[in-house]
Every structure is written in structure tokens, then in C-alpha cells.
Amino acid sequence: MRLSRKDEHSIVAMLSLATHDRYANPVSLTGLSESLGISTSYLEYLFSGLRKHGLVEGLRGVGGGYRLARPATQISIADILFATHALTDETDVELPEAADLSALEAAQGWQELNRRIRDFLADMTLADFVQAKAGHNSKQPANSVSSYIASMFPAQPVRSGMSA
Template sequence: MRLTTKGRFAVTAMVDLAMRGGKGPVTLAAISERQKISLSYLEQLFGKLRRNNLVESVRGPGGGYYLARAANTISAADIIQAVDEPLDATSCGGKGDCHDEMPCITHNLWMGLNEKIFDYLESVNLQQLVDGCAKHNPEAVPVMLDRMQKAQGAPV
């Protein structure tokens, strides 16, 4: 089982957004540039994130996106589910019809794995990811990035 680009990019973009919490709306163009994710792809992802009430948007000059609720209340599972990412190790999509319309002999193994993966992703929130990034990658701390951007005149 693999988590596709859609899920990975959505979580990455949301961590970037959370790192800039409280600094005003963040443009998708800025996230795109920092994270090297296509702007059009981010637009698709953020449409789904907005419809699932994980982000809110502000239109017009100075507009962008911000988290709809506190970073410690948004789990990695929330984000992945919002962008319709399937988290399924079974070959039947969890329906139990993987072998001649019956569950295959390893169906319960893969269903158990699905539960463990979901439980783990549900246990990790955006704030933990931001804190971990700051701990293991100090130059990613928002204050430092904001200083660099102000010096370069780049948007937040």
C-alpha cells in the first residue's frame, strides 16, 4: 500500500500553512514556491480542504488561506480523507469481495493494517508536525522564514 502524491502533498501544504498560523492569509503561490508543488494541483487540493472545513479562504489583494481551526485539532487523517485519498491495503476496497465475491484468505490481515494506519494518522495532528519540523529542521521555523521573506520582499 502506498500513500499517493495527493495525500502527501495535502499534508505537506497544510503543515506549511500551519507554520504560518497567525500571520494572516497564506497564498497558494507562496506554498507552491516553498514546497515545489504545482499551483494548479494545490488549487484542487485546497478546494477539497475548504469544502471539508479544514481551511478558510480570503479573496482579493492580501487574500489566501488560513486554518479553519487550531492546528492541534486537525489530524493527518482528516487531511488525507478530505482530499479523497484512499487508505486501503485490501485489493477489494474493503468490500470483502476480493476472491470470487468472497473475502480472500488474507482479507482480515489487510483490514487490520488499514485500521492501524488510520489510527496512527488520526493520532498525529498538524501542531505535532510543525513542532517536529522545528525541532529537526530549525531553519524551517516560521520566524526565520518570515525574516528571510521580508528581507527579500516575498509574500508570506
């Protein structure tokens, strides 16, 4: 599996929102843009897809912005990658005719690998990443995959509300 820049930026933006209190003021895209070094218009594009998949909610008006639609413990990395279309529920490998047994076994192996990748990413939540980055994750050991991935996608603190 190869993640696109869109996938990476979506994960980093969601991690940044996860570091912010979901019940406090929402995070402005301008503030997020400044902290992540991603253009505001590109973030608008990313957040429209994340909003359609129920991962973020936008609040309009003065002091408006975005916040996680659910607690960080309930949003997995797989959820984000489904929203960006990097993952699908469909099997990526079509099974060949049963006449070629070795091809059928290989295709079934790829299906199983794809299922395991989806399951693995579904078990990793935004909260796991934030805790791993903060160094106090009781669920994952310090040398865990989520700790490693958290170092690849560092969450950035962002300002709340509208910025000038």
C-alpha cells in the same frame, strides 16, 4: 498504503500553513507555490478539496489567501488523507463467504490492519509534525514515527498575503 503525489503535496502544503500563525495574515497560494515549488494552479486544485473538507478557509480580497480552518492540534494526517481520498471510512476488504475459513480470517486481518492504519494517522496532528521538525515535541520522542515522517515532509515557511 501508498501515498500519491497529490497526497504528499497536500500534506506538505498543510504543514506549511501549520507553521504560519493562523490568526495572522493568510498565506497566498503564490507565496506557497514559490516556497514549495508547486504550481499555483495545482495548489488551487488541492486547496479546493481541502476547503470542501473544512481543513482550510480561503479569504478573498487584497491580502487574501488561505489559513487552517482549525488549530493544527485539531487537524490530523488522516483528515488530510480523507480529503484527498487516500483513506476512506469503508473497509477496503470485502469479507468472503463463511465457508472458506482461512480466506475469512485473512480478510478480517486486512480489515483490522486498515483500521489500525486509520487510527494511527488520526492520532498524528499537524502540530505533532511541526513540533517534531522544530525539535521540541514533548508528545513524541526524537526517534518517533512522526519525527521521521516530519523529516520526509518538511514544512516550508511561506509569506503572508498577496504577492506581486
